[in-house]
Amino acid sequence: MVFIDEQRLHLGAEAEVWRGSWMGQSAIRKQRRNRSWRHPDLDDRLGRRRMIAEARLLVRLYRNGLNVPLLLDCDMFEQQLVMSHVQGKPLIEILNDPSIPDDSVMNILKNTGQSIRMLHRQAVIHGDLSTNNIIVTPENEAVLIDFGLARIEYETELFGIDLHVLFEILGASHPHRKDAIDAIIEGYAACEDIHGPAENTPGGQPVGMQDVLDRFNLIRTRVRYHG
Amino acid sequence: MAGGKWTLGIESTAHTFSFGLVDGSGIPYPSKSDTVRPLEGGIHPREAADHHRDYSSELFQDILRSQNLTPSDIGAIAYSQGPGLGPCLRIGASVARTISSALDVPLIGVNHCVAHIEIGRQQCDCDDPVLLYVSGGNTQVIAKLQGKYRVLGETLDIGIGNMLDKFARMQGFPFPGGPVIEKLALEYIQENPAASLEGLELPYPVRGMDLAFSGILTAAQRLIEKGHSLGSVCWSLQEHAFAACVEVGERALAHTGKTELLLGGGVACNNRIREMCTLMATDRDSTSHAPPRMYCIDNGTMIALLGHIELNTGRKTSLLASGINQYLRTDDTLVSWS
Secondary structure (H helix, E strand, O other): OOEEEEEEEEEOOOEEEEEEEEOOEEEEEEEEOOOOOOOHHHHHHHHHHHHHHHHHHHHHHHHOOOOOOOEEEEEOOOOEEEEEOOOOEEHHHHHOOOOOOHHHHHHHHHHHHHHHHHHHOOOEEOOOOOOOOEEEOOOOOEEEOOOOOOEEOOOHHHHHHHHHHHHHHHHHHOOOOOOHHHHHHHHHHHHHHHHOOOOOEOOEOOOOHHHHHHHHHHHHOOOOOOO | OOOOOEEEEEEOOOOEEEEEEEOOOOOEEEEEEEEOOOOOOOOOHHHHHHHHHHHHHHHHHHHHHHOOOOHHHEEEEEEEEEOOOHHHHHHHHHHHHHHHHHHOOOEEEEEHHHHHHHHHHHHHOOOOOEEEEEOOOOEEEEEEEOOEEEEEEEEOOOOHHHHHHHHHHHOOOOOOOHHHHHHHHHHHHHHOOOOOOOOOOOOOOEEOOEEOOHHHHHHHHHHHHOOOOHHHHHHHHHHHHHHHHHHHHHHHHHHHOOOEEEEEOHHHHOHHHHHHHHHHHHHOOOEEEOOOHHHOOOOHHHHHHHHHHHHHOOOOOOHHHOOOOOOOOHHHOEOOOO
16 A cells, blocks of 8 residues: 555544555545454454445545545555545634634534534434544534444434434533534534435435434433433 | 541442441541342332431441441541432431531532542542443443543443343343353353354444443343353353443543543453453553452442542532432532542
8 A cells, every 4th residue: 555654643442543645645544453352253343344334435425425535545454544634623623722713613513513414414324423523624614534433324313322422522522612512403404404305315215304303302311410 | 627537438329338438638448338139120229228228327337346436536427419319319318417417527428420430540549530430320431621520421221230230130140240240251261262253243332432232232132042152142242342331431532632541330340341441551552440349339438538538628518408419410520639
């Protein structure tokens, strides 16, 4: 694989993420790590499945016009993927930066909600929405990255959980932005107005926007000691 | 202020009623506890509360005797104010109010989950850990962010310990079932060191940093019904469920950039989950910590320790504010100590 490592960006739970160059262009290399604490059968099942799913979904989403990293290379033997580098800052840095005006942050959060709905309209759950996995471009667009836990799904519950995972992380990491989730929901809900009803996907009708939001509100009441 | 006197801690959030002690400088001493062990079924909250009421006075004598103390050596009373089962919490709070009024010493209500963290930090000498809190009722990954302990991810249905106990109960093992499952799993892997998970696959319930355990319980029971040996299913159950917890712990380390993992809760007594955490932490140049087993399970000592710490920050609980809160949240406690 013609990838030249420049800098390790992140030591994730499942993979090491490197920035570097691929055929002369700036790119990201995601190297899956074997997890010694997991039984090899389970590790292999999860690793292979997750990596294949990620590669396939990146291609599918890109072809359908979503703003996701472009898959450049895939090496199942070395367990690595190479994809284009999305320019911008992770949402976590934006939320922790007091110098960014509130209305700008709210706008970014609405765009985040919209990007999530655009993904859900493809009948795809992200599976690991965290403020590290959302890149804010210089144009304030929100690009979702890291599809290692993403899957094609048609069950309302899993879309609700997708939002809930982000909600928990927002509450934990960014408690001073109490209205963050509301802005995300607003962007999520507005998506249908802007783009019309979701089109059918090869597996059927994607779960509707209102159904997801209703389920999300239900899941919020289900966890321990909610407010 | 506790001064040179001892702080007594009272734990009564669920099945265990326990008194524990820390001395005037905050050194912990072992608890005196009794746990409800229903002959069949799970914990009935009111029956557990009756048990706690029946045992409280005997255990109070035991804990004083254990360090040769008289009631006048007690300088403060700490108790679990929540979260937990309402009837059980009320017994602990009543006992705490009674002793506090009788001895005329300060009362302090503390958060049970935060107490698990603080006893772990004290015992393992770690500074700023991500806590993997695995017990019967709770499965949460918690870290200190912006002055409070915050829940980064948690189970969306039942706690992992609850799942293990339910599975054990279906096989006819009494509560607590976790240790039986651990023993059977260990025997199985010792007899079959090259065992494969093929045919024993179970769901892997990781949802970002959240978890879910009801599906894995059903699937494990189905393996039993298909005729797989009990040992093999116990082993597979542990491998899948613990791996999911450890992965969530690792996700939290990656997300927060912290380098210490701390185990707490009853399931943290299990050697396999301890081993997995150590391997995971070592792999990413971090460290994994687990307190002694008597401080993993629910115990009065951790309540005494947190009470001692919070009293030193100047907080105490007035009688009027001493009511329990079943839904007390981890991030309701302002962490003003270090």
